Amino acid sequence: SQQGEEDPQALSIxxxxxxxxxxxxxxxxxxxxxxxQNSGRGLVHLILIRSNEREKHSGRLRxxxxxxxxxxxxxxxxSRAADTASYFCATDADSSYKLxxxxxxxxxxxx
Amino acid sequence: xxxxxQWPATLVQPVGSPLSLECTVEGTSNPNLYWYRQAAGRGLQxxxxxxxxxxxxxxxxxxxxxxxPQDRQFILSSKKLLLSDSGFYLCAWAxxxxxxxxxxxxxxxxVV
Numbered sequence: 001s002q003q004g005e006e007d008p009q010a011l012s013i014x015x016x017x018x019x020x021x022x023x024x025x026x027x028x029x030x031x032x033x034x035x036x037q038n039s040g041r042g043l044v045h046l047i048l049i050r051s052n053e054r055e056k057h058s059g060r061l062r063x064x065x066x067x068x069x070x071x072x073x074x075x076x077x078x079s080r081a082a083d084t085a086s087y088f089c090a091t092d093a094d095s096s097y098k099l100x101x102x103x104x105x106x107x108x109x110x111x
Numbered sequence: 112x113x114x115x116x117q118w119p120a121t122l123v124q125p126v127g128s129p130l131s132l133e134c135t136v137e138g139t140s141n142p143n144l145y146w147y148r149q150a151a152g153r154g155l156q157x158x159x160x161x162x163x164x165x166x167x168x169x170x171x172x173x174x175x176x177x178x179x180p181q182d183r184q185f186i187l188s189s190k191k192l193l194l195s196d197s198g199f200y201l202c203a204w205a206x207x208x209x210x211x212x213x214x215x216x217x218x219x220x221x222v223v
Contacts, residue, residue: 031210033210033211033212040199040217040219041216041217042201042203042214042215042216042217043155043201043203043212043214044214045211045212045213048210048211088154088155090212092210097143097160097162097168098143098145098157098160098170099157099212100157101147101154101155101157102154103153103154104153104154106152
C-alpha cells in the first residue's frame with residue numbers, strides 16, 4: 001500500500017533557486033527518510049529524520065517533519081543542474097523491517 | 112565497506128520464459144534484504160523482504176518468488192514471465208536494526 005505521497009509530482013526550476021518537495025503519510029511512523037534517484041539508477045539515501053525531530057540539515061538539504069499533520073518537506077537550497085533527479089520519501093509505518101516509498105517528485109533544474 | 116551487487120543489469124525475455132535475478136551483499140552479515148519493482152516513471156513497490164536465511168515475506172501476491180539460500184544472497188525468480196512483469200527491479204539491503212536501506216543499481220527487465 002502507498003504510505004508516502006509526494007507533492008508536486010514534477011517540479012522545474014532555474015539553477016540557483018530553491019526547490020521544495022512535500023510528502024504526506026497516513027499512519028504513525030518511527031522515522032521518515034528521503035532518497036534520490038538519478039534516471040535509470042538505484043536510489044541513494046539522503047537524510048533520515050526521526051519522529052521526535054522537527055528539522056534536520058545536511059549540506060544544502062533541509063528536512064522538516066510535522067507529525068501532527070503527518071507531513072514532511074525537503075528543501076534543496078541554491079539548486080544546481082546536477083540536482084536533477086527524482087526524490088522519494090519513505091516511511092517505516094508497518095514495521096521497522098521495511099520501508100514504503102511514495103511515488104516521487106521529478107525535479108528538473110534548468111541551467 | 113559494504114557493497115551490493117545486482118545482475119544482470121538488463122534483460123529481455125519472452126513471455127512464458129523463466130527469470131532469475133541475483134543480488135549479493137558484501138561487507139556485512141545478517142542483513143535485511145529487499146526486492147522492489149519500479150514501473151516506468153513511478154514509485155517503488157515492495158515485492159519481498161527477508162530478515163534471515165530461508166525467511167521470505169511476500170508483500171504482493173503475483174507471478175514472482177524470492178529465495179535467500181545464503182546470508183548475503185537474494186534471488187528473484189519466476190517460472191513463467193508475463194508482459195506485466197516488465198519493469199525496473201531493485202535489490203536493497205539494510206542492517207538488522209532496519210532504518211536506512213541501500214540499493215543496488217537495478218535490473219531492467221523487458222518481457223516481449
